Amino acid sequence: MLLEIEDGIAWVTLNRPEKRNAINPGIVYAMREIMAQVETDDRCKVMVLTGAGEAFCAGMDLKEYFRETDNDPVERARLVRANGDWQWRHLRVFSKPTIAMVNGWCFGGAFTPLISCDLAIASQDAVFGLSEINWGIIPAGVVSRAVAAVVREREAMYYIMTGDKFDGRRAAEIGLVNEAVPAEQLRERTVELARKLMDKNPTVLKQAKIAHRIASEMSWEQGADYLMAKSDQSLLHDAERGRDTGMSQFLDEKSFRPGLGAYRRDTSL
Numbered sequence: 001m002l003l004e005i006e007d008g009i010a011w012v013t014l015n016r017p018e019k020r021n022a023i024n025p026g027i028v029y030a031m032r033e034i035m036a037q038v039e040t041d042d043r044c045k046v047m048v049l050t051g052a053g054e055a056f057c058a059g060m061d062l063k064e065y066f067r068e069t070d071n072d073p074v075e076r077a078r079l080v081r082a083n084g085d086w087q088w089r090h091l092r093v094f095s096k097p098t099i100a101m102v103n104g105w106c107f108g109g110a111f112t113p114l115i116s117c118d119l120a121i122a123s124q125d126a127v128f129g130l131s132e133i134n135w136g137i138i139p140a141g142v143v144s145r146a147v148a149a150v151v152r153e154r155e156a157m158y159y160i161m162t163g164d165k166f167d168g169r170r171a172a173e174i175g176l177v178n179e180a181v182p183a184e185q186l187r188e189r190t191v192e193l194a195r196k197l198m199d200k201n202p203t204v205l206k207q208a209k210i211a212h213r214i215a216s217e218m219s220w221e222q223g224a225d226y227l228m229a230k231s232d233q234s235l236l237h238d239a240e241r242g243r244d245t246g247m248s249q250f251l252d253e254k255s256f257r258p259g260l261g262a263y264r265r266d267t268s269l
Contacts, residue, residue: 001030008045009194010038017053020105024064025079031086039095046194049117050101056126059108088142091116093210097197101190102126102168102177108139115146118209119193120177122168123186129165150175201265207234240265
């Protein structure tokens with residue numbers, strides 16, 4: 001694993017290029033530690049997850065993750081728990097914005113952390129696939145549940161049942177990633193998006209992303225009650241007093257027009 005911090009961005013890189021960054025126990029336990037570090041480091045405003053070499057991540061390492069723990073149920077249980085911790089329990093509600101930068105191969109188990117990131121940008125020629133059907137297995141873990149959260153039913157069923165590969169352009173068409181760009185523009189576009197997120201009120205941004213994640217799985221009545229409480233929580237914890245600032249600039253100063261830009265933040269509070 002690699003961690004580089006540059007201009008507010010924590011670049012977290014899966015670093016097993018010789019194995020197309022397949023997820024093994026080493027990556028699992030390292031990711032838990034790195035995410036805890038990034039979350040508490042004030043230098044880090046946005047976390048970008050990517051892969052070394054020609055791949056984002058080829059999924060789970062079948063030999064190290066599965067076969068070598070087949071006869072060790074204690075270690076398998078510990079590993080499964082730790083993998084779920086970083087891939088979705090923690091990553092989906094990470095306190096800082098997260099972007100998946102898909103630079104190449106993205107298969108199987110890699111779909112879970114990809115989808116758990118808040119946003120995703122892919123290279124147009126990245127290669128995606130849910131190829132488990134070709135191995136005589138199903139997309140397990142929580143892969144199918146993750147896919148169901150962002151991809152329409154027909155597209156999801158097609159790729160799960162056929163195992164066909166598809167590129168970054170197609171990934172954007174079906175909603176798996178936000179957009180696909182030429183490979184030479186991938187990092188530039190990711191940085192541009194990260195900077196846009198860094199300009200937002202960090203407390204409100206955190207509350208907004210978590211609120212959407214949780215409310216999306218509630219009934220409308222539950223969602224209405226939860227979101228009102230979440231809004232109050234945001235007001236309570238926002239040191240910048242963003243709501244008051246925005247309202248004053250809009251109603252009193254007439255200097256802020258919603259939809260045409262953001263209110264001017266006072267970061268000195």
